[in-house]
Amino acid sequence: MVRDGILYALALALAAALLFFLSPWLALLPLLLAAFFLWFFRDPERVIPQDPGLIVSPADGKITDISPVEVMGRRMQRISMFLNVFDVHVNRSPVAGVIRTVEYRKGKFCNAMDPTSCEVNEQNIVTVEGDGQTVIFKQIAGLLARRIVFTKKVGDAVTRGERIGLIKFGSRVDVIMDAGVEMKVKVGDHVAGGSTILAVNLAIIYRSGLGTAEVPSAYSGSTR
Numbered sequence: 001m002v003r004d005g006i007l008y009a010l011a012l013a014l015a016a017a018l019l020f021f022l023s024p025w026l027a028l029l030p031l032l033l034a035a036f037f038l039w040f041f042r043d044p045e046r047v048i049p050q051d052p053g054l055i056v057s058p059a060d061g062k063i064t065d066i067s068p069v070e071v072m073g074r075r076m077q078r079i080s081m082f083l084n085v086f087d088v089h090v091n092r093s094p095v096a097g098v099i100r101t102v103e104y105r106k107g108k109f110c111n112a113m114d115p116t117s118c119e120v121n122e123q124n125i126v127t128v129e130g131d132g133q134t135v136i137f138k139q140i141a142g143l144l145a146r147r148i149v150f151t152k153k154v155g156d157a158v159t160r161g162e163r164i165g166l167i168k169f170g171s172r173v174d175v176i177m178d179a180g181v182e183m184k185v186k187v188g189d190h191v192a193g194g195s196t197i198l199a200v201n202l203a204i205i206y207r208s209g210l211g212t213a214e215v216p217s218a219y220s221g222s223t224r
Helices: 003-020 026-041 201-206
Strands: 054-056 059-073 075-085 090-092 099-107 123-129 131-141 149-151 162-166 171-178 197-200
Touching: 003 162, 059 171, 075 197, 099 149, 123 149, 131 149, 131 162, 171 197
Parallel strands: none
Antiparallel strands: 054 197, 059 075, 075 171, 090 162, 099 123, 123 131, 131 171, 149 162
16 A cells, blocks of 8 residues: 555545534535545555566556667667556556666646657656666656656666556556567557556566566466
8 A cells, every 4th residue: 555545535534524513414525535545545466477588567557658768879669658537547667787877858738648648747756777778668658647656866876577666547658679689579568567568678678588488477466
């Protein structure tokens, strides 16, 4: 359970207790909202794949786009996913490594399903280096999401699937990786943060001495 959910629920429970003295029916709405916040800010445990070269999903949601992009003159691959209000909103690191850069950009709060939201919306851009690769992921605010939380700082070491923050109330997350990765998901797939394998960096697989036949498929785990 994320701490925010407990705080919201306690405040609403207090409001319900006060309203109860006026009318038991008035207490019903804040109690229902308290239950919703406890459910929304759930933080289930996930089984994190441990094989080398894997890039896991940083969030729960639906894959909306997979496309090539250019980052500082370098050709890379981007996977975008949309989180609705029913998804778990805790974010996790897609790879193990060290956080090299964190850039928070002010912006708009357009619908996260809009393809331009990755450029114009408020967002937090994080670069992680480790395991012989560089992965960039973006926490992008949406129409309802007005607060992005990131709990790490530059220089921190993170493990694959480690909790690193959350985006409140619907949002988008992009993952940008080497162009030569082998995709394990497709547009329309539902993914689970920390447990779904988005892609495999084959260069790392070969260096580790494993064959591609030994690489697991996109294990999804639970999204609840």
